[in-house]
Amino acid sequence: MQITDHTHNAEGPAWSPAGDRIAFAWQFDIFFNIFTMDPNGNNKIPLTNDEVSQYAPNWSPDGSLIAFDSPPPDGSEIFQEIFTVPTGRGAETRLTANSVDDRSPAWSPDGARIAFESGRDGNLELYMMNSDGSGVVRLTNDPADDIDADWSPDGKCLAFASKRTGNFDLFILTLATGELRDLTLGNATSDRWPSWGP
Incomplete structure (x- = not known):
């Protein structure tokens, strides 16, 4: 429709x-x-x-x-x-x-934080801040762009797209540990815009 x-x-x-x-x-x-x-x-x-x-x-x-x-x-x-x-x-x-560009805000499930992508350190990386703009924390650090962040329903992880493997793959970042998991490694084409189910 x-x-x-x-x-x-x-x-x-x-x-x-x-x-x-x-x-x-x-x-x-x-x-x-x-x-x-x-x-x-x-x-x-x-x-x-x-x-x-x-x-x-x-x-x-x-x-x-x-x-x-x-x-x-x-x-x-x-x-x-x-x-x-x-x-x-x-x-x-x-x-x-x-x-520099700060863009693509994504609210955490509890409303306390906002994830976003920023070019403030030379290329697009993922950051997180309190919902009032305070307490900015850098979440990723790679020469390739990290973009399109989306929160897991429990607020413990972010799914995002990164070009660190040559083309855009989808990753999951565990916020407490910094652990990264590549979900689409080996795909010949780019993968972007992840969206968690409820």
Whole structure:
């Protein structure tokens, strides 16, 4: 069933925890902004209205906030940073501030932390921070890019994609030990965008 119909693009759909709304990035005019809608495509509500493009909406577990990546709306830099916005509409809160891309936020199941990818150390690595932007911790360290983080339901692991084997493979990182497991080693093609089941 097609649920958007517009002359511009829509991308990055993300179900709300309750399953009653879908967040997405919609190029309603020139820029992509963050919207939510009913699962049938009705009742589209803009959460942001900025003259920058915003991507990768991700719901907090309690459904009260959506994290996303965006250049600062004030035009102070061109790089993607991590922001949150209330799902009931309200002011955006900036969580990261670096002259590099911080993007693809992913809330932990308990809502306390956000995983994301950042180029702050020269290439894209995985990081984790508290949900208010404090306490940033680097999770991966490899010359190849590590991206597309997704939490396990118990919050103990992250699945992600990495190019450390030459093409993108999927890995699982155990947060407590740092243990890495390659799930798709030997595939001749790239594997990306892992998503844990409930």
